[in-house]
Amino acid sequence: MKKILLASAIALFAGLNAQTTFGVKAGYALSNLNTSEGDFADGGIEGSMKSKSGFYVGGLIEHKFNNKFAVQGEVEYANLGGKAEVSLPGITVTEKMNLNRIVIPVSARFYATPELGVYAGPYVSFKTSNKVKFEMSGPNAGMVDPSGIREGERYVENFLNDTLKSTDFGLFLGADYTIHKGLFIDARYSFGLTNMLKNPVDGEKLKMNFFQLGIGYKFK
Numbered sequence: 001m002k003k004i005l006l007a008s009a010i011a012l013f014a015g016l017n018a019q020t021t022f023g024v025k026a027g028y029a030l031s032n033l034n035t036s037e038g039d040f041a042d043g044g045i046e047g048s049m050k051s052k053s054g055f056y057v058g059g060l061i062e063h064k065f066n067n068k069f070a071v072q073g074e075v076e077y078a079n080l081g082g083k084a085e086v087s088l089p090g091i092t093v094t095e096k097m098n099l100n101r102i103v104i105p106v107s108a109r110f111y112a113t114p115e116l117g118v119y120a121g122p123y124v125s126f127k128t129s130n131k132v133k134f135e136m137s138g139p140n141a142g143m144v145d146p147s148g149i150r151e152g153e154r155y156v157e158n159f160l161n162d163t164l165k166s167t168d169f170g171l172f173l174g175a176d177y178t179i180h181k182g183l184f185i186d187a188r189y190s191f192g193l194t195n196m197l198k199n200p201v202d203g204e205k206l207k208m209n210f211f212q213l214g215i216g217y218k219f220k
Helices: 002-019 146-163
Strands: 020-035 040-042 045-050 052-064 069-088 091-111 116-137 167-180 183-192 206-219
Touching: 020 045, 020 183, 052 091, 052 206, 069 116, 069 206, 091 146, 116 146, 167 206
Parallel strands: 020 069
Antiparallel strands: 020 052, 020 206, 040 045, 045 069, 052 069, 069 091, 091 116, 116 167, 167 183, 183 206
């Protein structure tokens, strides 16, 4: 009887492992910061929010319940954020805000075919660092003092560290397609639900959405 139970346990464990897959992934991220204030114009200064290109890299673990349904957890390092573009007489200042995050998504998955999976779920992200880069363009761009640019970057970085929350939540949905064996392509869109401002004034809101397109490999 002991041998039968041991053999059954080994078979069950082997079956569980056969349904659990590990993988790695990386790719392109396009993110934007949405503020309730929107674009602005004041005293001859015009400004607007723009999307920012970045990247992500991470790992995953997937457990299949059967050929159709699975759950997947991931851990990613993602370069997210947004851009603010301000126009002054003779110069345009582009402020790139790099909000580097650790993103942890968890999704429920449905396999429409053995190759095509669709999924959705929640995510949580944690701040690792906030970095700011100023870029100048226009006929008067060369007149700007480089030391003033660096001082402005440090000022905005400190402002972001003091103003933004270190954690935010959201939802995402997407799909992936297996190209060959464990190699797959993946696309998803994430919607930020958290107001990222620690102390909003007059109901001001700031949320971050991001699109990801990448490639990965599942070790089977």
